[in-house]
Each structure stands twice: as structure tokens, then as C-alpha cells.
Amino acid sequence: MQASSSHIADRVVEAILARRIAPGMRLGEQQLATIFGVSRTVVREALTRLSERGVITVSTRRGWYVIEPSLADAEQAFAARRIVELGLLRATQDVDAATVTRLRAHIARERAALRGDDVGLRSFLLGDFHVCLAECLGNGLLADVLRDLTARTTLIAMLYQSTHDAADSCAEHVEIVDALARGDHEHASALMEAHIGHVQQGLRRETTVDPLTQLRDALAPVGASSAPPNPSPRRRGPRHASARPPRSQTRPSKEPA
Amino acid sequence: MQASSSHIADRVVEAILARRIAPGMRLGEQQLATIFGVSRTVVREALTRLSERGVITVSTRRGWYVIEPSLADAEQAFAARRIVELGLLRATQDVDAATVTRLRAHIARERAALRGDDVGLRSFLLGDFHVCLAECLGNGLLADVLRDLTARTTLIAMLYQSTHDAADSCAEHVEIVDALARGDHEHASALMEAHIGHVQQGLRRETTVDPLTQLRDALAPVGASSAPPNPSPRRRGPRHASARPPRSQTRPSKEPA
DNA sequence: TACACCACCGTTGCATGCAAGCGGCGGCGC
DNA sequence: GCGCCGCCGCTTGCATGCAACGGTGGTGTA
Structure with a gap:
């Protein structure tokens, strides 16, 4: 290894x-x-x-x-993505042909994955689109940030069972790239905002449901479960499920000693 | 310890x-x-x-x-800051009184540091303003990102000897907070963009200067040098000065195995 | 029967030891 | 005199060992 x-x-x-x-x-x-x-x-x-x-x-x-992530964390993660991705699109002056080609190639792979049956690859590519976009738009720093943010929202989607359809996501990606190719950044931004909103709204439904129902769902027999192919059904995790996120150990704005 | x-x-x-x-x-x-x-x-x-x-x-x-950071890195870092900070301001709906108070308190500390002679504290607070802003505007995730980005631009400023004055920076912070307090986010964004631009332009001058001059400056006798109180004047660092930044080991968008 | 206590087991936290590699320096040959 | 080569020291890379601690199951007692 x-x-x-x-x-x-x-x-x-x-x-x-x-x-x-x-x-x-x-x-x-x-x-x-x-x-x-x-x-x-x-x-x-x-x-x-x-x-x-x-x-x-x-x-x-x-x-x-x-x-x-807690629901508050989810809110924050989506807010962060919105800010970064919309900021990125707005800051972009013009996209050259090569970039559009690369993005379209990515979308082509998304489509292929949609036709296939590899759910993992599908999910990966759908999320990676946003990372790829940031890279194409020329900011590796933000691409890294987005990678982590996307990982976070993916976990959120798993936790709160997002209902947003993969095919819809892909279609929205297409529209965004089309708008970019046309040079219509304003529209691209709007589409992106809507896209992120769709993904986020897909999980809103669970919000109003009481915790007991959620638990009942979680304990349901493993029938049509979309659970990932994990080695074994281990227990769900630490007690402090909604503990503060790791980096919060960084004290809030203290001056140096 | x-x-x-x-x-x-x-x-x-x-x-x-x-x-x-x-x-x-x-x-x-x-x-x-x-x-x-x-x-x-x-x-x-x-x-x-x-x-x-x-x-x-x-x-x-x-x-x-x-x-x-190389000049290209500098460009990227400032671009990232612009995107995140402007996105943050644009995404903000309204700021409550407590937030404004907190920001003003921060600025008050900046002013105090300007009057004092602790150059380190001054620099820290000036940079921390942006982190504080992100925190106040309610996104800890982006605050963390901004902290690292600010550290990066601080290093850049040291490397390319920024000429932007601390007092100017503070004054600009005041204007930004004032605009926010008025609820004029559009103006706040514009001011922020100008502010970041000023800081960045402070180091442009070195760009056109030939490397020899830069070296001569660097080797100048330690007279009015603003060098930090380091243990000893060690040599400048590794050969691969402009090597790729660390996280670039993350391959660009490869799908999982 | 239910509750509380205790001992064991598994896991991480951390220090230390050893090996490998890079840089620098001195010596040697040309 | 100059350049090249080999050795040595310092630093990191990594594995391992041991201790501390949380969790769990079993047992004793009310």
C-alpha cells in the first residue's frame, strides 16, 4: 500500500x-x-x-x-458556499473557450455517471463540478475551500436525506455553463443561487419533523435504503453530535500575547 | 509551558x-x-x-x-479575499446594533494601537478586522478562511514591502462600518473593494523594479529596518521559494478509485 | 429485580529512538 | 587556483512503546 x-x-x-x-x-x-x-x-x-x-x-x-453537522451548521455551510460561488461568478470577467470546453467535459462525465449505476461516482461528480468551476475560474485557493465545503454539504445531505434529484442538478449545471459561455454572468449567478437553493431546500422537509419520527425512520428495516456500502452497520457516532466544529478551537479574534 | x-x-x-x-x-x-x-x-x-x-x-x-508567495500567489490571494469579503457583504441583509457596536469597538482598538508604538499589535488588529467582520456577519466558516487568507496577504505585504499606511487602513475600516451601520451595503461593498485594492496596490510598485534593485535593498545595512525581533538573522529560506503551495498535492478533480 | 461499583479492554496521546537524506565543508586531484 | 567528490552533522520521517482514559460488562448488594 x-x-x-x-x-x-x-x-x-x-x-x-x-x-x-x-x-x-x-x-x-x-x-x-x-x-x-x-x-x-x-x-x-x-x-x-x-x-x-x-x-x-x-x-x-x-x-x-x-x-x-447540525441544522445551524448546515445553514452556515450553504451560506458560505453561496457567498464563495456567487462571488466567484461575479468576479469573473470572461471565460475563454478552453474553460467552457473543460466544464462541458465535466458535465459529460456527469451525464455518463447518471446513465450508469455507480451512485458514488455520480455524487462525487455532481459535487466536484463546483470545485472544478472554481479551478477553471482561476482560483485554486477557493477551489480548496469549496472542496471542503462541498464535502460538508454532502454530509449534510446524507444526514438530512436530501430529496434533490441528481438529474436536476446536472441539468442546472448545464444551464449555468451555458450562461457562462454566453457571457451572461448575471444570469449564471442567478442560476447558481437557485441551484444551491434547490439543493438546500431538498433537506428542509426534515426540519419540521419531530426527532422521534426521524429516529423511527433511521431505525426502519433496511429495505430500499440508499445506505452506502459500508463494511458494517456501526453505531451512529459520538454523543456530542452537534459539538462545535473542529476549527472553532481557534479563539475568536484575540490579539497576540 | x-x-x-x-x-x-x-x-x-x-x-x-x-x-x-x-x-x-x-x-x-x-x-x-x-x-x-x-x-x-x-x-x-x-x-x-x-x-x-x-x-x-x-x-x-x-x-x-x-x-x-509569488506574485501570482499574491494575485490569487487578493482575488480570493475580494470574492469572499464582497460576497459576504452582499449576502448580508441587515446588521443589528450589537454588531455595529462590536465592530466599532474593534476599530477603537485599532486606533489605540495606532497611537501606541506596538507595530505588531497594529498589524494584527488591522488584519483581524476582516476576520472579525466575517464573524460578526455570522459565518465562522468563512472567518476561518479569511484568517488564513489574511495571514497570507500579510506575508505578501512583508515580502513585497507594502506602502499602504496603517492609518489609511483604519480610516477605511471606519468608512466601511459606517456604511454598514447606515444599511448601505452597496456602498460598503464598494468601499471594501477599494480598500483591498489599496492594500494590493501598495505592493505593485516593486513589481516593475528589476530583481537586482530588490536584492540590493534586501542586503542594505540594517538601519531603519522594520524587521521583526527575530532571534537571529537567518538565511532566507528554501531554494524553491515559489514552489507550489502545500495543499496543491490535492490532485485537481480526480474521481475516486 | 434494579442499581451501583469495579475491573478489564480497547483506544488515543505522547515521548522517544532510530534511520534516511540533504547541505555544508574539507580534502584531494587537476 | 579551481572544481569535484566524499564525509559528517543536523534535521526530518516514521515506527514503536507505554501510559492514561473512556466505555462496557460483570458482579455484588440493597
């Missing part, structure tokens, strides 16, 4: 984007060490990286867990 | 914001371990965190170095 820590971290994020890793899932150090054929040290480094990216949390001497 | 890894990482970022750590500076593991009274393991964790945040780079078996 032999993988570096960044490699392992990226793999985990990919798995989240592909909905193969669910919120609240535990990532044991020894477990990962065995899988990747390295020592716990390297795994710890990877997990540290991920926690810095706000993707996982560590519960002291208990384990590392994929975040389970 | 006894400090956690996040603590150490935050300290380093603070020091950068306060211009006490210069671009290209080396951060030795054993060195930091001694300073903070912990083992290299903890320091390594902190350094890993920082490298994930794009603040430092590691050169294999040579050491950890504070990034030295």
Missing part, C-alpha cells in the same frame, strides 16, 4: 464526496493504518489534516468521527 | 499576523518543541495543521518554512 498522509486524507474526502463514508462514522487509527499499510503515526497525521479542514472531529481517547 | 498543537498553530498564525514571523522563516521542530515545552510529536502536529492551512511548507528532511 504505502500511502502518504495527504493521500490518505484525500481518499477520505473523496469517499465522503462519493457518499461512501457517512456522517458520524468512526475512523479508527489502527483500522486505517492496516488498510493503508502504514503506521498509526502517518494515519494520525492524515486525521489531523482532516480535522483542520473541518471534516472530522476527534473525541479525546475515544476516536475520530466524521462530523455530523 | 505545555501547549496543545492547535494552540501552537494559532500562536504561529498570530505571530504572522503581527509581522513577527517573516516569509521564508524556518520553523525547526526541536526549536519549537523547546520553546513550548513539548515533544517534537506535538510540534509536528501543529506544523502539519499549518501546512494544511497553506501557511507553511515542508521541504523534505530540510525543514518547515513559512511560505513566500
Whole structure:
């Protein structure tokens, strides 16, 4: 195997984007060490990286867990995405032909995945579109930010069972790129805002439902469940499900000593 | 001493914001371990965190170095800040009185620092204003992003000797908050864009200057130098000064295996 | 029967040890 | 005198070992 820590971290994020890793899932150090054929040290480094990216949390001497964003967190994540992506589109002056080509190529892959039956790949590509867009529009820094944000919203979608259809998402991507190709950035922004709104609204429905119903749903027999192909049905995660996100350890605006 | 890894990482970022750590500076593991009274393991964790945040780079078996952004990197960092901060302002519906109070309090501290002689605190507060703004406007996620971005632009300013005056910056902050308080978000956005532009333009001048002049400046006798109180005048850093930023190891948009 | 206490097990937190690699420096050959 | 090569020291990379702690199951007692 032999993988570096960044490699392992990226793999985990990919798995989240592909909905193969669910919120609240535990990532044991020894477990990962065995899988990747390295020592716990390297795994710890990877997990540290991920926690810095706000993707996982560590519960002291208990384990590392994929975040389970609260509804407030969800709100914040979508707000952040809106701000970054709309800002990105508005700041874009003009897109050259090569960029449009690249984006269309991405969409073509989305379509292919829609025809196929690999749900993971489908989910990954749908989320990756936004990362790809940021990269194409020339800002790698924001692309990285968006990657983490997208991972976050993917986890949210899994947690609150988004009802937004993959085909719809893809269609909206098409429209956005079309608008960009036309040079109509204003329209592209509007479409993007609507697109993110659709995704977010897909999970609103659960909001008003009482927790008991949610639990009943969660405990329903595994019939038509869209659960990812996980090794085993492990328990849902740490008690402090809605604990503060990792990086909040960064104190709010204190001056240096 | 006894400090956690996040603590150490935050300290380093603070020091950068306060211009006490210069671009290209080396951060030795054993060195930091001694300073903070912990083992290299903890320091390594902190350094890993920082490298994930794009603040430092590691050169294999040579050491950890504070990034030295290229001009292209600078361009990107400012673009990112513009996008995030303008997006943030545009997305803000209304600001309540408490928020305005908090922002004004921050500005008051900036003013106090301007009167004082602590250059580090001054620089820190000036940069922290933007982080504080993001926090006030209700998005902790973006506040974290902005903290790293601000650290980056601070490093850039040190590297390319920004000429933008601290007092001007503070005055611009005042105007921005005033516009926000009035509810004139459009104007606030415009002011913010101008503000970031000013800071960025402060360092444009060096761009057209030939490298030899720059070197001569750098080698000038340490007279009125604004160099931070570093232990010793160490050499400037790794050869690959303009190497790719750390997180670029994240491959561009590959699908999961 | 129910509750509380205790001991065991598994996991992470952290320090340390060892090996590998890069840079610098001195010596040697040309 | 100059350039090249090999050695040495310092630093990081990584594995391992040990200790501390949370959780769980079993047992004893009211």
C-alpha cells in the first residue's frame, strides 16, 4: 500500500464526496493504518489534516468521527458556499473557450455517471463540478475551500436525506455553463443561487419533523435504503453530535500575547 | 509551558499576523518543541495543521518554512479575499446594533494601537478586522478562511514591502462600518473593494523594479529596518521559494478509485 | 429485580529512538 | 587556483512503546 498522509486524507474526502463514508462514522487509527499499510503515526497525521479542514472531529481517547453537522451548521455551510460561488461568478470577467470546453467535459462525465449505476461516482461528480468551476475560474485557493465545503454539504445531505434529484442538478449545471459561455454572468449567478437553493431546500422537509419520527425512520428495516456500502452497520457516532466544529478551537479574534 | 498543537498553530498564525514571523522563516521542530515545552510529536502536529492551512511548507528532511508567495500567489490571494469579503457583504441583509457596536469597538482598538508604538499589535488588529467582520456577519466558516487568507496577504505585504499606511487602513475600516451601520451595503461593498485594492496596490510598485534593485535593498545595512525581533538573522529560506503551495498535492478533480 | 461499583479492554496521546537524506565543508586531484 | 567528490552533522520521517482514559460488562448488594 504505502500511502502518504495527504493521500490518505484525500481518499477520505473523496469517499465522503462519493457518499461512501457517512456522517458520524468512526475512523479508527489502527483500522486505517492496516488498510493503508502504514503506521498509526502517518494515519494520525492524515486525521489531523482532516480535522483542520473541518471534516472530522476527534473525541479525546475515544476516536475520530466524521462530523455530523447540525441544522445551524448546515445553514452556515450553504451560506458560505453561496457567498464563495456567487462571488466567484461575479468576479469573473470572461471565460475563454478552453474553460467552457473543460466544464462541458465535466458535465459529460456527469451525464455518463447518471446513465450508469455507480451512485458514488455520480455524487462525487455532481459535487466536484463546483470545485472544478472554481479551478477553471482561476482560483485554486477557493477551489480548496469549496472542496471542503462541498464535502460538508454532502454530509449534510446524507444526514438530512436530501430529496434533490441528481438529474436536476446536472441539468442546472448545464444551464449555468451555458450562461457562462454566453457571457451572461448575471444570469449564471442567478442560476447558481437557485441551484444551491434547490439543493438546500431538498433537506428542509426534515426540519419540521419531530426527532422521534426521524429516529423511527433511521431505525426502519433496511429495505430500499440508499445506505452506502459500508463494511458494517456501526453505531451512529459520538454523543456530542452537534459539538462545535473542529476549527472553532481557534479563539475568536484575540490579539497576540 | 505545555501547549496543545492547535494552540501552537494559532500562536504561529498570530505571530504572522503581527509581522513577527517573516516569509521564508524556518520553523525547526526541536526549536519549537523547546520553546513550548513539548515533544517534537506535538510540534509536528501543529506544523502539519499549518501546512494544511497553506501557511507553511515542508521541504523534505530540510525543514518547515513559512511560505513566500509569488506574485501570482499574491494575485490569487487578493482575488480570493475580494470574492469572499464582497460576497459576504452582499449576502448580508441587515446588521443589528450589537454588531455595529462590536465592530466599532474593534476599530477603537485599532486606533489605540495606532497611537501606541506596538507595530505588531497594529498589524494584527488591522488584519483581524476582516476576520472579525466575517464573524460578526455570522459565518465562522468563512472567518476561518479569511484568517488564513489574511495571514497570507500579510506575508505578501512583508515580502513585497507594502506602502499602504496603517492609518489609511483604519480610516477605511471606519468608512466601511459606517456604511454598514447606515444599511448601505452597496456602498460598503464598494468601499471594501477599494480598500483591498489599496492594500494590493501598495505592493505593485516593486513589481516593475528589476530583481537586482530588490536584492540590493534586501542586503542594505540594517538601519531603519522594520524587521521583526527575530532571534537571529537567518538565511532566507528554501531554494524553491515559489514552489507550489502545500495543499496543491490535492490532485485537481480526480474521481475516486 | 434494579442499581451501583469495579475491573478489564480497547483506544488515543505522547515521548522517544532510530534511520534516511540533504547541505555544508574539507580534502584531494587537476 | 579551481572544481569535484566524499564525509559528517543536523534535521526530518516514521515506527514503536507505554501510559492514561473512556466505555462496557460483570458482579455484588440493597
